[in-house]
Amino acid sequence: QVQLVQSGAEVKKPGSSVKVSCKTSGGTFSSYDINWVRQAPGQGLEWMGRIIPILGRADYAQKFQGRVTITADRSTSTAYMELNSLRSEDTAIYYCARAIDVVVPAPIGYWGQGTVVTVSS
Amino acid sequence: DIQMTQSPSTLSASVGDRVTITCRASQSLNNWLAWYQQKPGKVPKLLIYKASTLESGVPSRFSGSGSGTEFTLTISSLQPDDFATYYCQNYNSPSGFGQGTKVEIK
Numbered sequence: 001q002v003q004l005v006q007s008g009a010e011v012k013k014p015g016s017s018v019k020v021s022c023k024t025s026g027g028t029f030s031s032y033d034i035n036w037v038r039q040a041p042g043q044g045l046e047w048m049g050r051i052i053p054i055l056g057r058a059d060y061a062q063k064f065q066g067r068v069t070i071t072a073d074r075s076t077s078t079a080y081m082e083l084n085s086l087r088s089e090d091t092a093i094y095y096c097a098r099a100i101d102v103v104v105p106a107p108i109g110y111w112g113q114g115t116v117v118t119v120s121s
Numbered sequence: 122d123i124q125m126t127q128s129p130s131t132l133s134a135s136v137g138d139r140v141t142i143t144c145r146a147s148q149s150l151n152n153w154l155a156w157y158q159q160k161p162g163k164v165p166k167l168l169i170y171k172a173s174t175l176e177s178g179v180p181s182r183f184s185g186s187g188s189g190t191e192f193t194l195t196i197s198s199l200q201p202d203d204f205a206t207y208y209c210q211n212y213n214s215p216s217g218f219g220q221g222t223k224v225e226i227k
Contacts, residue, residue, distance in 0.1 A: 035216070044221040045157075045165065045208050059214050062122045095164065100176075105213045107155035109176075111164035 002026035004096050004112035011118045012086050019082040020115045022096030029077035030054035033099040035108055036070060036081040038092040046092075051079060052104065086119045093117075123148050123211050127219035133227040140196040142222045144209035149189045153213040156185055156194045159221075160205045169194065170212070199224070 007021040022034065035050040049060035053072035060068055069082045079096055093114040100109030124147040134140050144154065152172040157165035167176045169185035172192055182197045196203055204226055209219040 037218075044206075045159075045210075045218040047210070047216045047218055050214070050216065061215055061217065097164075100167065100170070105153050105216075107167055107170040107210065107212045108157075108165070109167050114164070 002098060002110045004098060004110055006094075006096060006112040006115045009116040009118070011120065014087055014119055014121055016086050017082060017084045018086060018117050019080055020094050020096075020117070022079045022081075022112050024077045024079070024098065027098075028102075029072075030074050031102040033104065033106060034070075034072065034079040035097045035099070036068075036079075037095045037097055037108075039095070039114075040089070040092040043092075048081065048083075048094075053079070083117075086117075088119050091117065091119045122215045122217055123150070125209055125211055125217050125219040127207075127209055127222050129222060130220065131223045131225060133225050134199050135227045136199055136201060138199045138227075140199050140203075140224060142194045142207055142209075142224075144187075144192045144194070144219050146190045146192075146211055150192075150211050150213065152188055153211060154185075154187070154192050155210045155212050156183075157208045157210065158203075158205045159208065165208065168207075196224075 003025045030053040036048040051058040051070045058070040072079045096112040097108040098110040099106035126145045154172045156169040159165040173185045206223045
């Protein structure tokens with residue numbers, strides 16, 4: 001079955017960067033969108049961006065343009081999300097999430113367990 | 122980016138009630154609209170996609186309708202397991218979620 005396993009919790013200083021990994025199994029990694037979604041404490045879901053591994057092309061929410069980079073390593077079936085210039089407002093759970101279908105666009109059907117990122121001085 | 126606006130933000134209802142949640146988009150979505158249910162401490166669960174297609178395994182009391190810029194999620198008879206927060210999502214690029222609707226016990 002499809003599984004997405006994310007890297008562990010991170011504590012970062014303001015102004016630094018964080019890189020979260022998402023290793024997938026089950027299904028063909030290259031063919032499905034991998035999205036990154038975050039959720040601040042007590043808040044709603046916020047879409048950050050997505051990548052289609054077979055194309056190696058990512059697109060991002062306008063809010064995060066220039067501050068986030070999403071990449072994919074097809075050899076290890078792992079996606080990455082790097083967020084720079086961290087501030088306290090970036091404290092959140094970060095999820096990777098896979099589309100349900102190879103047809104684009106497709107909704108999200110599978111989620112990683114989430115990675116807690118805490119930004120604090 | 123397309124802005125997604127849900128209403129209401131909170132909804133108080135009783136078991137057996139018919140519940141409707143609305144999602145409005147700032148531009149036409151061509152029906153690339155999904156609904157998710159999230160319970161505290163859990164990841165979201167896909168309920169509906171393509172505005173009205175029920176995801177496999179989701180109870181038939183959930184339904185979606187709408188087109189263009191206005192969409193609704195309806196729960197025909199609210200069950201105890203349905204008290205949760207619901208999100209709409211435009212899943213075309215660039216994607217985006219509504220701010221959520223919390224369905225709580227009246």
